[in-house]
Amino acid sequence: MTIKRCIMHLIGFSFLSANCYGFDLQVKVYDIQGNPLPEVVVYLEPLAGQLSSDTKPATIISQTEKSFSPYIGVTQVSTPVVFNNRDDITHHIYSVNQKMPFAFIIQPNQQVVQTASAQTIEIAMGCNVHDWMSGHLLVVDTPYFAKTTAQGQAELSVEQSGDFRLVIWHPQLLNVDHRQSSKITLDTDQNIEVHLTTKLASIAPQQSDDDFDFLSEY
């Protein structure tokens, strides 16, 4: 895995600054029934101040077919969060988190850029025109984060060894702060399985019950 990562750095002509001697962590997340769980956030918090030169690019959250896409976003602190309205109607996006409050009208095909807060927070978002629309954004103070694939798999590349807190986050996880965490020590590539010990609440369908294109807002 480390070789693959080095090759990717070389292809990207960033080998001069790249540390090719990091570690790859493969995390597979299972729900309480033992099924692989897609679309959950996995991130690592360095516990010994291990620094990283990585900065993640902007996160894009689209409005597509009157829903947030993706439903769950994750981004690093102080990075741009780009909202991209791909619908042919106007949305009114808002956050209810007072640590990162925002509210804006976004026209069809318009982009609005917000800057993620400087601290770790989770943000519940909605659309004040279409109440069924829900979206969640997790802001983390680490570059080591990913979302699980359809197979429940997430891959993280870490530059320096040491102790980390491995955190699983999902807004519907019925646990304190919607998280389950454990301490790990990384000094080589690892595969870790995480079995959630609490259930996930169901996600409300991200579509209106009134399926008609010409609804007036009464």
Add this chain to the structure above:
Amino acid sequence: MHKLNYYPISLVIISAWLATPSLAIEINTHGITDLRIGIADTSQSHLAAGQGKFSNSDGLSLSLAQFGVETDIRFDHQFSAKIVLNGSYLAEDAALGITEAYVKYKGLPTSSGWRLETKAGFFYPKISLENDAFAWSSINTLNSSMINTWVAEEIRLTGAELKFTHLGKFSGQNYDWSISGAAFINNDPSSALLSWHGWTTGSRQTGWGESVAFPQPLAAQPGGPLAEQAKRSKPFDEIDHRLGYQVHWDYQQANWGKLNLGYYDNRAQSFQVTDGQYGWGSKFVYAGIKLKLPAQLQLTAQYLEGNNLMQSPDRQDIVKNAYKSGFIMLSKRRNKHGYAMRIEEFQVDDRDNTAGDDNNEYGTALTFSYNYRYSKPLFLATEINIIKSRRPARAYQNLAIKKTEQQLQFSARYFF
């Protein structure tokens, strides 16, 4: 024209100006055009002062059943205004008027999901579960149910509404609910038309300040107890300068449906009369449910029950009725096809002793509707309405008291 005819427009414009010292205003306009060909077995339409329950009289008709335009003006992400214009051009009736005009504040939800909304102007109370499309048009059928046809004809609030909504998603719940209250002026003659023509079905909406014809009872002849009543009723007039009120609760659960429940009372003083328009103390309760069923079926049902009182200036009861109506509709939309079937029951119970003004009525109605979505904005539809009713007031026009009325309509509805 009524002296307050321009009040709602002025309110909207002044409020818009006050709310927008230097903001970019966004304006969106939508609407509907509904052209129909119909053939009916009925009598003269109630819109032409007959006893017929459809908008057109007996025989073949070509009509512009609805031309509706709604304009949303957004000042910022919380303040907006809406003006809705509706018109129709029928064989014996033409109308064009403002059916809603209001300014609205819609706050942002708090972190626990509470949201405050308020609006002021001229607007519909949220009773109908059918008329959610542009310009208050009906989604699944051409003719609205009798309840909502009546709401479109005689019920409108000129005032202010305060609404609290709780969005459950921010506290782990899968349902939302809201409660609202409105205080309003005008709408004092409401239920006069219902009393004199009974329950009807159509898609016509009464505009601000408009007067509407109705079949004249015998008691309206010179010397009769209703001789002072104007020949056309103006549902949105102010008669007694008292506030009415409406309260409303609704509940919505994703993937299940919605419920609503409310109460309306115009608190009109029944013995007041101005320019031939009486105060009709009119109050009613209403309830509705819309459910998602298996196989993409949807069930919609509404019920409304109330009473009214209209008195002479010396406070003698002239018209005193109890009225109720309910419907159940099953509908389904799949790909380009839409189907709906609606069953209705309706009644007016005349509780006064005025001779020559029998408002009793009982009946049932059946609607079958089909629409084909020819293109995204264009729907081609056909609908059958059958109404069977007993109505003694038909005798005033030398008609049989019992009658079955039927109508077949073909429509092209274009949304824009």
